[in-house]
Amino acid sequence: MDQPAQTETIVAVATAPGRGGVGIVRLSGPAARQIGEAMIATTGAATAGLPAPRVATLAKFHDGTGAVLDEGLVLSFPAPHSYTGEDVLELHGHGGPVVLEALVARAIELGARRANPGEFTLRAFLNEKLDLVQAEAVADLIDAGSLAAARAAVRSLQGEFSRRVHELTEALIELRIWIEAAIDFPEEEIDFLADRALASRLTALRERFASVLRSAEQGRVLRDGMTVVIAGRPNAGKSSLLNALAGHDAAIVTPLAGTTRDVLRERIAIDGMPLHVIDTAGLRSLEDDAADVVEAEGIRRARIEMARADRILFVIDTHTDPQAQAWQDERANLPVDVAVTLLLNKIDAVAPEHAAQSEAQIRARMRAGDAVLAISARTGAGMETLRHHLKSCMGYDAAAGTVSARARHLDALRRAETHAEEAVRQLVEARAGELVAEELRRAQQALNEITGEFHADDLLGRIFGSFCIGK
Secondary structure, rough: OOOOOOOOOOEOOOOOOOOEEEEEEEEEOOOOOHHHHHOOOOOOOOOOOOOHHHHHHHEEEEEEOEEEEEEEEEEEEEEOOOOOOOOEEEEEEEEOOOOHHHHHHHHHHOOOOOOOOHHHHHHHHHHHOOHHHHHHHHHHHHHOOOHHHHHHHHHOOOOOOHHHHHHHHHHHHHHHHHHHHHHHHHOOOOOHHHHHHHHHHHHHHHHHHHHHHHHHHHHHHHHOOOOEEEEOOOOOOOHHHHHHHHOOOOOOOOOOOOOOOOOOOEEEEEEEEEEEEEEOOOOOOOOOOOOOOHHHHHHHHHHHHHHHOOOOEEEEEEEOOOOOHHHHHHHHHHHOOOEEEEEEOOOHHHOOOHHHHHHHHHOOOOOOOOOOEOOOOOOOOOHHHHHHHHHHHOOOOOOOOOOOHHHHHHHHHHHHHHHHHHHHHHHHHHOHHHHHHHHHHHHHHHHHHHHHHOOOOHHHHHHHHOOOOOO
């Protein structure tokens, strides 16, 4: 998307499509006030004048012949104290599509043009009213599917995420100054690269990266949803679990083992939190005679999906495998960086005391970050606990520090962290000041991409092109 010409005045309906009690037409640009005065003026009058800034005033909106199109409130926001940093005018009329389109058409007659998607917020960014993270948070707040996601978006909109990124950037800049001093003044008796304070600062920087990444990763899950892969042995109840979570028969369920041969995907919401559930073929050794070519391909795809997941739901048939041996056999093949929730299924077929004993024994063998839950996908026992567990994993009860984040933010943070790690390696192993400085420069450049201090026009186009018209 090309950057808008700042000499143009844009107009759009700022409220959601459809009918409503109130509809808002928004204008921004140098001619916004002039257009507003012409729309309020009656036939033969030079101007009706606009109300005082930020004072809602009742007015009639006229077409080119002087006929009244609608009656409502006028709000004026002179530059630079407006959302876009330009002169902004809002006409609050009745929320009928025909009426709103008539007001937009009249504004266009008077010299405005229709706004592109996200162009109001793009102008706010270009006029330094918002940085890029805050601009994206506007869209995230509008699209929030839960209160936790909305709160995270508000924190980013208020600059919390940007502040943390700026703190990381400042820490990088200080380190770069330190390193540059070691390069520019090699005749000094003090060895800057051997200074313990430098190593300490690099360690502190790595801890900061870890903290910001944790918050951003949680925010990404709040915004985009969590992907969970249902895995386990054939006939463990994986497809029954998918159906129980989805609330309908999304997968075929039969007593025959190996019914699911391919990947099944279902998108559900738990209290507004988006959850992407993937059912997979039953895992077993590919050397097993029962594993034919089609099933072997299904198992291969299952392992690919597990590596991409945010969490794995590993289903155990508690009736036939009370000690979760299937999970023990598969542990070495599971992705080490993906958390696992072990689901002890079919507890309705096991005596309660035996089920409790098995759960306690299995729980003792779980690694940190993993979980164990006892359920029955057939009867629904334990399913509410599982839903609460999934909401918790998605950040439904997110900590106060969670911020709204996107995949591109995580990518930039991880690249910056990688460069910082490489800087540490170059310092410790090679004492190569020039290479340390270069890695820190690259880390800083990656961070600047997040807030938009360093950007490419095509990146701006992709970001603001996803916004709604009028925002």
